[in-house]
Amino acid sequence: MSTAPALVTVVERPHSIRHMSPLRRLFRPFWVIPALVSLAAVVVGLTLPLVDAGLRHQIGVAFPGGPDGARSVLGTIASAMISVTGLVFSITMVVMQLASSQFSPRILQDFLSTRITQWTLGAFVASFVYSLTVLREVRGASGGGEVFVPQLSVSLAYVLVLTAFALFLAFIRTIMSLIQVSDVVSRIGEATCRAVEEHFPEADDAPERGTWAPSGPERTVRAGDRHGHVVEVDERRLAALAREHDLHVELLVGPGDFVAPGTALARVWGDTAEDADEGVEKALALGSQRSLPQDPAFGVRQLVDVAERALSPGINDPTTATQVLAELRVILGRAVTRRDAPRHVADEDGAPRVALRSDTVEDLLRLAVEEVAHYGADTLQVPRALEQLLGELDAVALPEHRPALDRTRALVARRTEDD
Known part of the structure; x- marks a missing residue:
């Protein structure tokens, strides 16, 4: 089954999995x-x-x-x-x-x-x-x-x-x-900022465009016996595989998603779609834990977890939560001044072959503030810190992200009112 052609932006520098050297793999266990x-x-x-x-x-x-x-x-x-x-x-x-x-x-x-x-x-x-x-x-x-x-x-x-x-x-x-919570928060924040800079292109980078026009029989690729979180996606390998077999591949999972045996990994269009099953699965690196290089949402998740623990009744430390929000302000400030990551990878001829699944700037915004707004609604510091965070982001955000900020602000208001 074919889909209507669409003009899409493509990834400028496709990611490829950096295989760990045997020496580094040897020294990895504690x-x-x-x-x-x-x-x-x-x-x-x-x-x-x-x-x-x-x-x-x-x-x-x-x-x-x-x-x-x-x-x-x-x-x-x-x-x-x-x-x-x-x-x-x-x-x-x-x-x-x-x-x-x-x-x-x-x-x-x-x-x-x-x-x-x-x-x-x-x-x-x-x-x-x-x-x-x-x-x-x-x-x-x-x-x-x-x-x-x-x-x-x-x-x-x-x-x-x-x-x-x-x-x-x-x-x-x-x-x-x-x-020390300040060092923990700062260390996670620095690593997450680097992941954001790698994931989201700068605003003045001219996006490359191409036509996404999958055609031919459609097939769903499912996971075999492996399971775990998607740690990395070998975008170069997928594009080369699609070009070799004249396919179009749309990933249904992305970095951070959990894959169980039988999980739908991708939709594939083309006459030789059956040949792509093993190649698509090998292009996804799975691990027992999420990691940051292709998954900036994991860093945000860690910081939100720290804030939620601080806001729990047993700890009741809203000051730590506001400290986390200050670090999230730095991370989100980097994100809202950049464009959303392109979701398509082109082959050597410049034709889009692979559609990716990745987080948008709005996804990071919702993840960063929704749960903290819910658990911190009864405190004085957290609502003020959230309002300040969203106001500062609105002042520096690209025009394309302001609707997402408005939706996030409305979401925070609803959470606060409900609680």
């Missing part, structure tokens, strides 16, 4: 860095005593004590390091629980990806296993053999302890930043 650092500590703890054994003279800067002193030092370091490792792990768990309950479970992804936490945990575990590994190489006179004290190895244990505690101080500083 436990990898601590495990690798600990393994390296074991290797060094086995090899450095061999270097000590080859040295026939005292090194001035190395550990000067005897076997008993070396055992005492290494044993003390090992016991202290395993205790502090438990402390670091406990602090990490408490902060994650606090962030999840006070702000939003969706911000835990940022916390777990903080490298300083992984390196700190790795440094303490590495100091522990290194000290135990070197301890077995210390030999005293009681055994009847030659006395051997690995001076360099014991000295390195000192260095590891100093490094671990330096990382611990940096870890505490990072933790304090992660649990």
Whole structure:
């Protein structure tokens, strides 16, 4: 079934999925860095005593004590390091629980990806296993053999302890930043602003146009056994697929949408539409969590969650909600001064082949203010902050977005009156 031709704007720079390198994929899990650092500590703890054994003279800067002193030092370091490792792990768990309950479970992804936490945990575990590994190489006179004290190895244990505690101080500083609402809101806001700038073209960019004219048999492509949130859409791959098979593809899901087995992913027009099923599905990257690069609404969602938690009866902190609205003012200010994102992707010949599903500026406006207006209607600060936000946006918005602002203002008024 064909549809009537329509003149549409096309994406100037189609997005393609940036596949993660094997090295980055390796270091992504939280436990990898601590495990690798600990393994390296074991290797060094086995090899450095061999270097000590080859040295026939005292090194001035190395550990000067005897076997008993070396055992005492290494044993003390090992016991202290395993205790502090438990402390670091406990602090990490408490902060994650606090962030999840006070702000939003969706911000835990940022916390777990903080490298300083992984390196700190790795440094303490590495100091522990290194000290135990070197301890077995210390030999005293009681055994009847030659006395051997690995001076360099014991000295390195000192260095590891100093490094671990330096990382611990940096870890505490990072933790304090992660649990301050102002830093949390600012960090999410900065990332969301970058996503808005990538998603919405600037107002003075001349849009490219083309004719969207799908024809031929129509077919619906459905998801297979995979499920998850749409994280990225490989627009280049879809356009190349459509050109190769002479198809037109309209996506029915976009970044942030949840896909379950059997979900309708796209409508495809063309005589070879059946060949497109696998290609369309592979062009959609799914994940267990939403992410920002193609989904600026996810950043807005995180901020709204923080505001809603602050407005809950158990917390009752409207000041935090107004702080979130101030950050949303910056994000939405970027959005309303830009054009809505084009929804069509052209092939190499300039013919629109793919119709995308993406959020508009009005979608972001509604998401940012509707729920906050509902939950904050009984406070004094939130309605005033919302009115100020919409007024400031109206002063800088492009003419094409002013009707959306008017509709959003009317929506906020209805929410406030209903409550």
